[in-house]
Amino acid sequence: MIVGAGASGAAVAWRLAQAGFSVVCLEQGRWINPSLYPTDDKNWEILGRHEWNWDPNKRGNPEDYPVNDAESDISPLMFAAVGGSTIHWTAHTPRFHPSDFRVKSLDGVADDWPITYDDLDTYYDMNDMMMGCSGINGDPAVPPRSPRPMPPIPLGKDGAHMAAAFERLGWHWWPSDNYMNSMPYKGRDACNYCGRVGFGCTRKAKSSTDVNYWPEAVRLGAVVKTHARVSEITVGANGRATGANYFDRAGNAKHQAARSVVMAGNGIGTPRLLLMSKSDAHPDGLLNSSGLVGKNLMFHPYSITTGLIPDLSETWQGPMGNILMSQEFYETDPKRDFVRGYAYQMNRGTGPLGTALGGAHEPVTWGAGHHEDFSERFGHNVVLAGIGEDLPEEHNTVTLDDRLTDSNGLPAPKINYTLSENSRRLMDHSVKSATTVLREAGATRVMANPLLRSGGWHLMGTARMGDDPERSVVDQWCQSHDADNVFVVDGSVFVTAGAVNPTPTLQAIALRAADYIVHERDDLKG
Amino acid sequence: MPTSDRQLTDVDRVVMKRILDLIIPAVDDLPGAGGLGLAERVERGSMRYGRLRSGMLSILDAMTLDIASRVEGGFAALDEERQIASVKTVEADLPVQFSEFVELVYETYYTDSRVHERIGWVGRPPQPEGFDIGSWDPSILENARKREPFWRKVE
Ligand SMILES: Cc1cc2nc3c(=O)[nH]c(=O)nc-3n(C[C@H](O)[C@H](O)[C@H](O)COP(=O)(O)OP(=O)(O)OC[C@H]3O[C@@H](n4cnc5c(N)ncnc54)[C@H](O)[C@@H]3O)c2cc1C
Numbered sequence A: 001m002i003v004g005a006g007a008s009g010a011a012v013a014w015r016l017a018q019a020g021f022s023v024v025c026l027e028q029g030r031w032i033n034p035s036l037y038p039t040d041d042k043n044w045e046i047l048g049r050h051e052w053n054w055d056p057n058k059r060g061n062p063e064d065y066p067v068n069d070a071e072s073d074i075s076p077l078m079f080a081a082v083g084g085s086t087i088h089w090t091a092h093t094p095r096f097h098p099s100d101f102r103v104k105s106l107d108g109v110a111d112d113w114p115i116t117y118d119d120l121d122t123y124y125d126m127n128d129m130m131m132g133c134s135g136i137n138g139d140p141a142v143p144p145r146s147p148r149p150m151p152p153i154p155l156g157k158d159g160a161h162m163a164a165a166f167e168r169l170g171w172h173w174w175p176s177d178n179y180m181n182s183m184p185y186k187g188r189d190a191c192n193y194c195g196r197v198g199f200g201c202t203r204k205a206k207s208s209t210d211v212n213y214w215p216e217a218v219r220l221g222a223v224v225k226t227h228a229r230v231s232e233i234t235v236g237a238n239g240r241a242t243g244a245n246y247f248d249r250a251g252n253a254k255h256q257a258a259r260s261v262v263m264a265g266n267g268i269g270t271p272r273l274l275l276m277s278k279s280d281a282h283p284d285g286l287l288n289s290s291g292l293v294g295k296n297l298m299f300h301p302y303s304i305t306t307g308l309i310p311d312l313s314e315t316w317q318g319p320m321g322n323i324l325m326s327q328e329f330y331e332t333d334p335k336r337d338f339v340r341g342y343a344y345q346m347n348r349g350t351g352p353l354g355t356a357l358g359g360a361h362e363p364v365t366w367g368a369g370h371h372e373d374f375s376e377r378f379g380h381n382v383v384l385a386g387i388g389e390d391l392p393e394e395h396n397t398v399t400l401d402d403r404l405t406d407s408n409g410l411p412a413p414k415i416n417y418t419l420s421e422n423s424r425r426l427m428d429h430s431v432k433s434a435t436t437v438l439r440e441a442g443a444t445r446v447m448a449n450p451l452l453r454s455g456g457w458h459l460m461g462t463a464r465m466g467d468d469p470e471r472s473v474v475d476q477w478c479q480s481h482d483a484d485n486v487f488v489v490d491g492s493v494f495v496t497a498g499a500v501n502p503t504p505t506l507q508a509i510a511l512r513a514a515d516y517i518v519h520e521r522d523d524l525k526g
Numbered sequence B: 001m002p003t004s005d006r007q008l009t010d011v012d013r014v015v016m017k018r019i020l021d022l023i024i025p026a027v028d029d030l031p032g033a034g035g036l037g038l039a040e041r042v043e044r045g046s047m048r049y050g051r052l053r054s055g056m057l058s059i060l061d062a063m064t065l066d067i068a069s070r071v072e073g074g075f076a077a078l079d080e081e082r083q084i085a086s087v088k089t090v091e092a093d094l095p096v097q098f099s100e101f102v103e104l105v106y107e108t109y110y111t112d113s114r115v116h117e118r119i120g121w122v123g124r125p126p127q128p129e130g131f132d133i134g135s136w137d138p139s140i141l142e143n144a145r146k147r148e149p150f151w152r153k154v155e
């Protein structure tokens, strides 16, 4: 049984169903028909801010659980559906670097992972084929790798303009790897560069697991139970999982029996459910003998630096992101006042309303000066988003809120997260360097936000992997130390965060865990 | 804190139209947001999204009730300079509600087809047509490819 039908749950379901395992997935959300996405509605910008908002607290669908983020510097973002947060994601998909798995050995901070880049290489490739990767080999910032199944997305005039600015400074840039179709792929249309990747793709040109892994897994016999909100993983007297209690759409309490449980509820949903699953065998919550469930929460802090470049026009034409990235400042440099590093992703401008509301910056001024401010921004704005490596700290936590509840009355997660001094310095550096590039590109005005509060896209670290049961929740195969038939396969298992978007890595880890189950845990086949 | 089911009065509507013109003034041959007749759409938009409605009502209460208690004839009787000053006072006193109200006004104004035409927006949703951004040109990587690999090796 899998809890959660998002990025990681889908990958595991496919692999296990392919190997003849009997798979059932409980998902609190529903299947979404891509024709419902707002991008072909004349009110698309308004719908994107409300009904399709990235923030579950603002969207407030009954299938979302609310999150108490009042004591967090960053608000977590996620989606509840078959496809999980990949419904909304922008599908920027670089891989971790080999060094990301060895930060303790290399830089003396945090911990090394119990696995290496090489352990994941095959699974990265497998995932790129299933999800559909566009990109090109030859990037000097990353190790050599197998070719992507599709060529890169065109850079557009603005992308080429920014690439030239990076080059004049002698700084690295490379076309972004992404899971958008630069050509028709596996029965899905090519992207037509409509731009609004983060609102869901009506053409299915953006990969989300409801249009690739899940249809395959279902064809192979996997069953997805939607509107099934799991309230507790049940255990027997021996402490091993026996299944899950859940609420169906009508609010009826039900039980799903299972030989094993795979947790794939994401870096917040998984620790929440583990903490809700208290029993005599696991008095502090399931898998929590180390006390680390819900601790070491990492986001990637994001800085947003926007340049207004009069030489560019109509920067709202083309995909919002997935243009190019720079990894010039990725690795630790002892000359800087922080360890580890950050990457840049270039983003484009937005539609009229998005521009007026300012995005990561102050809205366009009201009153006199309104129209000048708007026309300076609209169609001329180019963004460099700095994505920084967050290091694990035990005081950054997911716990259970003692008042706020979801629509079934279950406790909502509460987030306590403070940006570290290292991350703050790193973000400040990213703003400074981004300003240099944007000025080089001809920006006449630069707006900077050194920490995007509404940027909690990446949820990691809250049930970390490791060899030592006292310092970790699962082992290198994602099998828990406390109950050998419970696995955690989502971003919760990350030991450190790297400075790139996490999903290809977490899906590769999930596929590797599934392979382990297939080859080593025949006893779980039912 | 106003309840979000309070209905707008005629006085509210007059004040709202004027505030809309102050928030987004006329430009070229386009009237301001009030003159464009957007007050009614702002009101309708607020019915849909409760969070924004309570922001709008707080601002209208502040403009109509508070100022009426201090100035004879209320907000409408002030000259433009003093109207702007009083909007700024309300903005300073109720920053969250004011920014929610501005959000609602911008949502209405920047989804209006007359505004789209003036600013040069395509005037259609992004789908189904999408945009043309040219094709992928591998020669753009000529320089970037020359750099030696610089990723950090590990044992
Ligand atoms: C707007 C946005 C943009 C993003 N852009 C990128 C990007 O460009 N690149 C990138 O790498 N990543 C991106 N991400 C992050 C990416 O979406 C996540 O890393 C990825 O989806 C995580 O996969 P997951 O399986 O851990 O969880 P999710 O995909 O979040 O899926 C978890 C699922 O579990 C379900 N669930 C949770 N609790 C329960 C319960 N108790 N009972 C039943 N079901 C439950 C949820 O409903 C959900 O469907 C983005 C995310 C967002 C929100």
Ligand code: SF4
Binding pocket: A180, A181, A190, A191, A192, A193, A194, A195, A196, A197, A198, A200, A201, A202, A203, A204, A205, A206, A318, A319, A320, B130
């Ligand atoms: S830009 Fe392409 S992938 Fe993104 S939503 Fe539009 S068509 Fe889909």
